[in-house]
Amino acid sequence: MSVVLRGGRIIDRDGERTLDVEVGDDGRIAAVGTGLSGDADLDASGCVISPGFVDLHAHLREPGQEEAETIETGARGGSLGGYTALVAMPNTDPTTDCVAVVEQVRTLGRRSTCEIIPSAAMTVDRRGTDMAPMGELVDAGVGIFTDDGTGLQDPRLMRRVMEYSTGLTGRLGRPVVLAQHCEVTALSTGGFMHEGEWSSRLGIPGQPAESEELMVMRDIALVHLTGAHTHFQHLSTAASVAMVRGAKAAGLPVTAEATTHHLTLTDAACASYDPVFKVHPPLRTDTDVQAIRDGLADGTIDAIATDHAPHAPHAKELPFDQAPPGMLGLETAFALTLDESGLDLPEVLALLSWKPAAIAGVADRHGAPILPGNPANLCVVDPDEVWTVSGAAMASRSCNTPYEGRSLRGRVRHTLRAGEPVVVDGEVCR
Template sequence: MSSLLIKGARLLGREAADVLVEDGVIREVGALTASAETQVLDADGLVALPGLVDLHVHLREPGREDAETIATGSAAAAAGGFTAVFAMANTNPVTDTAEAAERVLDLGRACGLVDVVPVGAVTKGLEGAELAELGLMARSRARVRVFSDDGRCVEDARVMRRALEYIKPFGGVISQHSQDPRLAGSAACCHEGELSGRLGLPGWPGIAEESIVARDVMLARHTGSRVHVAHVSTAGTVEVIRWAKAQGIDVTAEVTPHHLALTTDLLVGYDPVYKVNPPLRPKEDVEALRAGLADGTIDVVATDHAPHARHDKEHAFVDAAFGMLGLETALAVISDVMVRPGLLDWAAVARVMSTTPSRIGGLTEQGRPLEPGSPANITLVDPDREVTVDANLSLSRSRNNPWHGRTLRGAVHSTIHRGTVSHSTETTVMETLP
């Protein structure tokens, strides 16, 4: 029997306490004494959260292992405090069959650092025309419940309607990349506005996102099914979601750390690290996103971790690949922009980064309260620790990190996945009592 005693952690809603973990399960919480064989982790001053869960991650394997692998992405996730991540389907081959989903599941289990949960494609080959094997993926060992063509919008309203109808009986959810390609245009690479015109960069307007969100919430109401809005980026989208929820429509939404913290003015240097889809938006959109997350209109934080090899990212801005890293820095960014200003407390962080993502994704062993009987998926946070981000020290295989050189306050100290420390910032943190 393996056992771990976490000493003196600040638990949500109570005073500091000890947490005893045995064989991957929390056995006791209180003032506890370790036995001779128990490993001890000193958590004095640390906040204990249920392990973080990310609904939106690109791990690139199979097909683009030069940018990321399930192993390197899992290591980056553990370093960021995550105990489960949902791996998007836009790989090569696409995760549009039960066999492909089970392969992703097995590669994740072989690493063992986090639960890697496959996301199934909505349409075959992400081509938007014919539904993928939704039912077979749902009934496979992978038990796929989240489906997405992320990277592409399910543009055809009829296809989207059929997908929503199909996934309803087994409790699935469609995570939509909301971007009307006819409004955005194939050359668009940033937010459409005064700055894009001044820089000579093709832009796409917020309405390209908002119109698809409006359509999809109406389809969700018509079908009685579930839709999830990926990476919300505009104030208009927040208003559409707020309206839909007031109508009782089953819609959820996510926002990324970078859309909560970075603005379109960063593009003045044409640095391709800031090229992301959807694009960085103006300050007024960022403020609306923060307010929407704080008041519950936006349900969760998800990173949209999008690693790219240097030869894909280091180009002129218009030619560079879309996307940026996010797993290792997500919690610190949320601490900086949401907790420190008083928009969220740590209990709310647990809700938007663990409990609610687990519920949306259908995970029963993640996002659970830290109490006896719960699986020991735990994130320990040092709320006062300052970290200056160095992209070269990332555990990801890629280096397209928008936070390089920035100092963030509030950092992951240790991650415990199913009772085992999967990451710690201190190599001396573990000891065995004599």
């Protein structure tokens, strides 16, 4: 069945034009133009047709914590948020550190509404002591390695992982990406929010900004030594942004992401003592939020990521120290970025779609220009629709959104995954 997206304005990496898009039943774009006819129409009037979004950082919890999320429910939330591809984090149970679990995640992903891109752990069981079988994992198609949830503490092992990864470029067909969660645990352990004015007042032990910054600094030095492509996850401090800016200026192969919560919320939110605001790295200060926005504006930060981290309600009904860190992000990312980054719509779409697609190594099928013959991974967004966030209404099995009750502008109307309309008029079709 062919579908025509009618009445919208296209924005992709090539620019902007007002044309309709016909999607063929082969899952590819059949035609771009006017006067197109298909078996069905999807109304895109007042909307922007964009390549689908790519999240470099989603915790889909399967296998292991299906009570909080499954690949199916996480992908549904992704589709509602305009995503057509999600990079699944490997802190599953068992850890995604071997081909068997990668294949399980991929198999479950094939039945979902997004393309699920498994990442794998850099070290066995994310313990930071022994290198995971990276060659075998690369042969299974894994291009992103991360111990996310923790950073790799041992600088010697990090150096070895970096060096080893540079030898796998030929087998993967592109450089392997090492995605680092920057946190020196010797400085952060025992802290549950950003250390500063608010933590002092609230009596919640803090994590200093330096626990992130020391690892950013170390890894930039090690990239200088090894040449490995290193991707900095969820940058949260002004000094981290400045260091990545410097590394890029020096021509080092580094990329970076920021989350929507680090560009919209500060540590003041913890004054409610509600662990829905507990996240790693923690919410920081106004100065840091501004630095993240500046980093997005000048290209230091390449992508918006969600760090979508579902937790069952009872897990957040614990004292602040005992509740697990993390918050939902997939269904709110577009609106928050549009409303609060200070960037215009084409820049927002770049940060959500084609720029992360390039880092994830999926630019051939996600984030590609909207041209005949390209895979039809698309979303249609209404930049003016105002809606109210409700955790209970989300597709996620969990409801730990820190934006509950907040009114946002900008919503995803339709999402097409490989030509199939998986979201129509803001509702998931399967």
